[in-house]
Amino acid sequence: MIEKIAQTNVNLEDQLSYKDLLPQGMPYLENNGFMIMGETDEGDEVSFVSCIFRVGGGKEGPWQVDDEFKGQTTFMVTPKDHHGKGMQDTKFVGNRSWATDDWSRATIEKTDDAVIWTLGNRKHICRPPYWEIKGEHMGVEFDLLLTGIGDAAYHKGPYPDLAKNNIAGFEHPLCAEGTLKYEGKTYTLRKDKSFGCQEKFTQPAFDLAQVLRGETYYWNWWASDRVRIFIYSYPQMNKSYSHVTVDGEDISFMENGQSDITMEELEYWVDPQTRLRVPVKWHFSMKHPNGNIEMDIEASSRTYYSYLTKSGATMHYGLHSHSEGEMKLADGRTIPLTDMRTYVEHGWTAIPLIADAC
Template identity: 35%
Template sequence: MYHVGGKVWGIADGIIQQTNLIITPSDHRTISNNEFVGNRIGPTDESANFQVVQESDRVIWKTGNRRITCRLPYWELKGEHMGVDLDLTIGGIGDSIPYHGPWTDLPVKSLAGNEHLCWASGSFTYQGKKYTLDEGWAVRERTCLGKGWDVLTLLGHSTGYIWRWCFSESVKVFCFAEPEANHFLGRVWSGDQVLGYGPGQITVEPLERWKDPMTDVTIPIKWKIRMESDAANVEMNVATWSRALYGFHLAKGYTTHYCVLGRTNGSVVFSDGRNVPMDDCQTYFETAKATVLPKG
């Protein structure tokens, strides 16, 4: 859910929903024109009946048929949007990551936001079929998109960004990179350790590209990512093969976001010599760029 408003959005104040869904067999390892659920996010897509209900131990966001209940450190996601009916619970693991900056900086920088690594359980229903999630991973993101919620200005860089998570029992890795803005942030979870990385410590190299027949756009589908610090060096080879799309459509232009699923192989080598392998780890990868167009 996005709580937005102002001139760039074309609505005074409202909620716009987003749902993406990719269902891919685990043995599918070749990029193709797969089916997916995705939607545009713009002023013509404002959701109805928006409410924020504050109770003594929880906050509930309601809009359309969806409801998100925040009862820290748990979140419940229920209801239907874009044909996907959720009944999920996610629980926070450790502390959140202020990858867009701490909330205390919001009045000065007009930008703040965090990620929170979570476990997930429950179910969802799509096209009459119920899918059960027993031991899943999740990420809860909360971000203020800057002054006026102007997401195009935030992404108005020629290089765009990557936003990537890798999940396994032994290690989890988060990496965000927006090279032209020199905005880099990484985290590694291994055992009871959490390691941080920033500008000058992260390199992202696309290795292979694919021309999407749906959009006629060529996107990277394989990557090499390195994260280096005195505490540990991380090297990851990422391959992706199932994609979805969404985008923000605003007064100043639009953004195009590619969400892809895949696997990561690599390792985390600690300064004390320990080597934690990443073998076929579940991976979510997102890339995006903005196209700014003047109003006619």
């Protein structure tokens, strides 16, 4: 089954839990999660996210728990010709990820050649440069092999520096193969058309509902056989980051630890399930002396999930999208970005109410 030439700069130790290296009493968040955008043998498009979180910091902290695990699954299938027909109220599988719910305890096991995170019936089996996602959650069965296709971007810092910086983690580009099953149907991913990432980090936790009250953020991935772009933009925290790869070459769009990112919202959709007004078309730009990227993004379907912190509940939309545009590099190359499969995550505080029972 393992046929691809794999590439990674992470090691087995990077897959472990390190919350014990943070200062005693510090609220924390760890994630060992995976996002996949893929195409099936039949031509359908698939969006799948599987995350195992470890959170804590005490009853008075943002998560309101001492040390717990929680999980997230989102899953959606849409026909390939669904794109370009406007935003649709497409069926999807999703759940809220609240640490205060009664989650079954997880385990993190290190063997000679793997680190295995288990939560309920799901396993994330990490043996870089390969990862497996196996098991079932909410009726979605998954048996996936993920392969590293480039070096990870340690945008939160390397793990050996965690004790000094109190933060470490990365985004790792991957390709995917294997099967997803739901409601009696099996979806087989095409190896050459299915991409994604592992998001793995350990960091202090902040009260997300307080930070995102009246504000928002974007966490986006673009992926094709030639180009991969990852960005996040938290304007309210004065944070922005990008990682751009073209034909296996990293091209920096960072300046003084920040990226010049614009997500101009052009069109909105009122979600009939939530009655929330959600942006569904954007013009994206990123500028740097090394080059400029300009793209028009259009979403066609969505998933969503929710976190609960002390100051309220947040809503996070995962918008299955496609992009058109181009990248112009300072060395003279112009790279068309045509029908780029795109994951746009966009979140804000939906319920700004503190927990204050007496």
